[in-house]
Amino acid sequence: MQTGSGHSMLLNTKAMEWAGIDAAYAKKWGYDLVHVDKNGEPDGYICEGPLFEILPKLPTTVRDIKEYLLSWQEFAFSKGYTVVGDAGAEAIHRAAPQAYYELEKEGKLKLRTYAWMYVTDNADAKTEIARIAAQRAEMSGEYFHIIGAKAFLDGVTEAHTGWQNQDYLDQPGYHGNERYNDHDKMVQLIAEADKEGMSVHVHSEGGGATHYMLGCIEDAEKITGNKDQRNVLAHLHFVTDEDIRRMAETGSVPAVPPLWTAKAPGLYEQEVAYVGQELADQAYPIKSFYDAGANVVFHSDYPVSPMMDIKLSIYTAEKRDYPKVLTGGATAPRNLKEAITREQSLRAMTINVARQFHQEHRLGSIEFGKIANMTVFDCDFLHDDIEKVAQANIVATIIDGEEVFKGN
Numbered sequence: 482m483q484t485g486s487g488h489s490m491l492l493n494t495k496a497m498e499w500a501g502i503d504a505a506y507a508k509k510w511g512y513d514l515v516h517v518d519k520n521g522e523p524d525g526y527i528c529e530g531p532l533f534e535i536l537p538k539l540p541t542t543v544r545d546i547k548e549y550l551l552s553w554q555e556f557a558f559s560k561g562y563t564v565v566g567d568a569g570a571e572a573i574h575r576a577a578p579q580a581y582y583e584l585e586k587e588g589k590l591k592l593r594t595y596a597w598m599y600v601t602d603n604a605d606a607k608t609e610i611a612r613i614a615a616q617r618a619e620m621s622g623e624y625f626h627i628i629g630a631k632a633f634l635d636g637v638t639e640a641h642t643g644w645q646n647q648d649y650l651d652q653p654g655y656h657g658n659e660r661y662n663d664h665d666k667m668v669q670l671i672a673e674a675d676k677e678g679m680s681v682h683v684h685s686e687g688g689g690a691t692h693y694m695l696g697c698i699e700d701a702e703k704i705t706g707n708k709d710q711r712n713v714l715a716h717l718h719f720v721t722d723e724d725i726r727r728m729a730e731t732g733s734v735p736a737v738p739p740l741w742t743a744k745a746p747g748l749y750e751q752e753v754a755y756v757g758q759e760l761a762d763q764a765y766p767i768k769s770f771y772d773a774g775a776n777v778v779f780h781s782d783y784p785v786s787p788m789m790d791i792k793l794s795i796y797t798a799e800k801r802d803y804p805k806v807l808t809g810g811a812t813a814p815r816n817l818k819e820a821i822t823r824e825q826s827l828r829a830m831t832i833n834v835a836r837q838f839h840q841e842h843r844l845g846s847i848e849f850g851k852i853a854n855m856t857v858f859d860c861d862f863l864h865d866d867i868e869k870v871a872q873a874n875i876v877a878t879i880i881d882g883e884e885v886f887k888g889n
Contacts, residue, residue, distance in 0.1 A: 487785035488636040489528040490535070497523055500535050513641070513658060529636045529658050530602055537575045546580035554592045558878045558886040561791050563593070563854035564834070564844060566780075568682050568715060569631040570596040578616055581625035590624040591880050593854075595838040597631035597682040597713075602660045606669035614677045628838060629679035630670060632661040634690035638718060639751055643687035645719065649755050657687050664697055671701035671712060681712045682736075688719040695727045708732040711837055715780055719756070720766055729773035734837050736780040737767050739798035739826070740788050744813035767798060768819045778837050779829045792873040795826045795862055804871035823863050823870075853882035 482491045492500065502523050507515035516526040527535075557565060570577045578598070584590040598613045609630060617627040635658055636642025641649055642658040649655055661667060661683070671681050685691045694714055702708055708731060715736035720728075728735050742765045752761040770777045779798075781789035796804050798821050802814035821829075835845025843851050860873035878886035 483532075484640070485785070486637045486639060488532065488642060489526065489640045490532045492525045492527065494525070497525060500538070502527065502531070506531075513655070528640050529633075529642050529660060533572060533601075533633070536573050537571075541574055541576070543576050543580050543583065546574050546577055547584055550577075550580055550584060551589060554590070555886075557592055557789075558880075559875070560789055561856035561858070561875050561878050561886075562789075563856065563878065563880055564838075565592060565594055566682075566834070566838070567594050567596040568684075568713075568780075569599040569633075570627075571599040572631070578620050578625075578627070582620040582622070585622045585624045591885060592624070593844075594625050595628050595840070596625065597629045597680075598627060599631050600661075600670070602633065603663040603666055606666050606673050610670065610673035610677060610679070613674075613679070617677075617679075627679075629674055629681055631682045631684075632667070632670070633684040634661050634694060635659065635685065635687050637686050638755055639748060641755065643718065644690035644693070645756065646688040646692060646721070647756075650757055651755060656689060659689075659693075662693065664693070664700075667694070667697040668701045668704070671698060671710070672704045675701070675705040675707050675710050680710050683712075683714055684716060685714040686716040686718045688721060688724070691717060691720055691724050695724055695731060695733065698731045698733055699727070702731060711776070711839065713778075713837060716782075717766070718764055719760055720769075722769070725766060725769045725773050725775075728770060729775040732776075734776050734778055735770045736778050736837075737765060737770065737829075738780055738782060738786070739765075739767065739794045740781065740786065740790070741765060742767075742797055742815055742819070743802045744815045746813070749813070749815070763816055765816065766819050768821050768825075771821060771825055776833050776836050777825070777829045778833045779826070791830060791856070792858070792860070792862075792870055794830065795823055796867060796871040798826045798829075799823060799867055804868060806868075806871055827862060853879065855879050859888075 504521050507517050507523050510531050514529050514531055516524050518524045600609045613630055621627050635644035644657040644659050674681050683694055685694050691714055698712055711734050713734040713736050717735055717737055779794050783789040801817050801820050802812050832841060832845035835841040847855060856878045857876040858873045859876055860870055862870055875888040877884050
């Protein structure tokens with residue numbers, strides 16, 4: 482049973498036996514990742530590396546994955562999405578690239594998907610990029626295209642695994658889980674990806690992870706001379722002013738979650754207990770990235786974060802809160818100085834995303850000569866009242882000039 486963040490898992494004794502989780506396994510990974518009881522025996526709670534090692538072992542066929550992807554495609558169309566990024570296509574199902582490839586060959590894949598392939602923590606850079614480049618040559622097409630490598634630098638604050646700049650208040654001496662933390666290997670991963678015309682996408686939740694990654698990108702750019710590789714840092718829960726500036730200077734892409742910006746009941750109080758109210762109240766910068774000149778993009782983190790919604794992304798990015806239609810009138814805005822305009826939100830879901838994929842010449846705006854992908858809503862996002870925007874309905878989702886979803 483996975484927790485809501487997707488970074489932790491609960492297993493019963495039979496599952497631990499199947500997965501080979503015993504006292505020796507816990508000692509190998511460390512007790513922050515494989516929790517144990519007073520006798521040193523695993524108690525069934527694991528997170529991060531062990532979880533990502535176990536998930537691919539679950540029995541899933543290519544046929545299963547194809548069914549999942551087709552269901553996902555229909556869901557995405559119903560939400561108005563025409564192009565998506567798959568950040569870690571192999572993280573859960575190692576056969577996912579094959580499933581994508583077969584669906585495209587069968588003419589069933591219509592949702593353009595730009596994918597970064599999962600690399601294990603501190604893996605050999607040359608080997609991994611060579612493997613990913615070979616996958617790209619074999620499997621990439623018009624609708625599924627491999628564009629780089631995906632690494633996890635850390636976990637999440639709510640599981641005490643987000644890599645912070647400071648210790649957790651309730652765990653002095655511990656600042657989180659440093660997953661991919663070999664500086665030289667990450668520099669090499671970035672440089673090797675650049676040789677192949679690819680980028681690196683990282684899960685970077687805590688401020689310590691972001692600071693580390695930007696240092697790696699800076700050193701890689703001294704080797705490559707390329708400040709337009711468009712490496713992506715996703716989540717960015719806590720970020721210092723210095724690192725916001727460095728994000729723009731390195732040409733890195735901040736992938737931010739507007740849907741996470743409000744003071745979610747329970748979760749916000751947990752953040753305060755773990756990192757302090759001052760830091761919790763400064764969470765999820767967006768406007769500052771724009772002000773610094775970075776290419777800001779939105780992410781949803783679906784299906785880990787199931788609320789994947791265009792209109793609500795625009796609403797929460799402006800209000801830093803959830804609409805009354807969802808909360809029943811209760812409001813809990815957070816960090817209002819980081820609110821952005823609706824035009825900035827639209828750019829973060831259209832042309833900026835196309836730039837992230839190096840596809841701005843053919844996607845991301847309605848222009849002559851570009852692919853005819855667009856979504857029609859019954860609302861003017863730029864000028865209608867923001868509460869009306871929150872309740873907008875989709876009229877149609879259009880792919881390659883053809884209607885793939887029709888609203889009510």
